[in-house]
Amino acid sequence: MVELLVDRIADVEGLLRANRWIDADESIRRLSVAGEGNMNRTLRVQLEKRSVIVKQSVPFVAKYPQIAAPAERILVEAAFYRCVSGYPEVANGMPRVIGFDAANAVLALEDLGHAADFTHLYRSRGNASAAAEHLPVLLGWLSKLHHLAVTDPIFENRAMRTLNHAHIFEIPFQRNNGLDLDGITPGLGTLAGTITADVRLKSRVSRLGDAYLGDDTTPVLLHGDFYPGSWLHAADDSVRIIDPEFGFLGCAEFDVGVLLAHLHFAGVSVHRNLLSRTRGFFLAAGGVVRGCRDPAPAAGCRSAAAHGRSRDQAPLDRARTQLGTGSLT
Structure with missing residues (x-):
């Protein structure tokens, strides 16, 4: 499984490219931690002209590694986005989903910018x-x-x-x-x-x-x-x-x-x-x-x-x- 870590630019870029979340002529300029969340590994992927948020669940709480947590939680989150996608009044109040890679437990979302x-x-x-x-x-x-x-x-x-x-x-x-x-x-x-x-x-x-x-x-x-x-x-x-x-x-x-x-x-x-x-x-x-x-x-x-x-x-x-x-x- 590819790990979403700020020092793994080549691995993360390969993951995004394999899922066709970035174009062939795009490359990662910078990886940084997105937000102050505790549960997951969440990165901001900065490309030349845009940025993407990628989020990965691991079998523990990312901020508190001593606390075990269900790695399958990302499946629930992806299902939640999928469930509300048919209801614009709800879906429009959330980030847009770019894609989901179940094998690597990674969800790609639109970057809301300076939020x-x-x-x-x-x-x-x-x-x-x-x-x-x-x-x-x-x-x-x-x-x-x-x-x-x-x-x-x-x-x-x-x-x-x-x-x-x-x-x-x-x-x-x-x-x-x-x-x-x-x-x-x-x-x-x-x-x-x-x-x-x-x-x-x-x-x-x-x-x-x-x-x-x-x-x-x-x-x-x-x-x-x-x-x-x-x-x-x-x-x-x-x-x-x-x-x-x-x-x-x-x-x-x-x-x-x-x-x-x-x-x-x-x-x-x-x-x-x-x-x-x-x-x-x-x-x-x-x-x-x-x-x-x-x-x-x-x-x-x-x-x-x-x-x-x-x-x-x-x-x-x-x-x-x-x-x-x-x-x-």
Whole structure:
């Protein structure tokens, strides 16, 4: 298997040429790491007149090699892009796929240029206007995704869900999870001790974890990791969604809960008005995609940002971000 590494220009160029992702008269001028993602090897391939993004999954978390991860996750990501390709309202909110090489576990995508993710929200805590400005687009895209009629068994994505379950619902709530929490934030270790000793809280976390791993009665296609690191602000001022490798068929409240958790974590006040607007965006976006679910029964539960599991999932995701390894992506 060809390895996507910045010092392997000849190998990477051979891979691109073999897949006809570059023309015979094109050659690589430079390879560089694209973005700050954790899970995969992702490179920007700079040619003379254009650039391409190539992404490869390996059997571990690229940033944390000691953490094993399913190498087949790239198959799920490729299937996700393929699944939404027939729905422009969803596909246009993501990078365009150039090609997929299953044998080398490599996905080639369009380069969005000088795009930045939304993790700046964490650094500019409380900047509600920056988040609110793009909230309609983010939630509109998410609602359209959740209304797609999808049954492909690849989206059971059991291996990735098992990995994510451990890092969301288990490790952050273990007394000795091997992390130097006080080294991250002074006093965090003491706070973690209080949380890990809370039997009632851990019982609720366990129930949510069971729901995450379980089979929902009316599952929808989820992004699976809908947080600021998966949102790109492109040079043309559009917002694009990336990294759907955690996608699976499940309960829509999970995606919404993760979104709300990270807005809160970034210091954006998640108050009643925002929850109401979130629900409104979901209702307004229902049924836009042709061939999707009937929005009438779906909208009531799929726009449940102010209810049940979304409300429970939000504080849980905040806790795992602070007490665990955070997002693996």
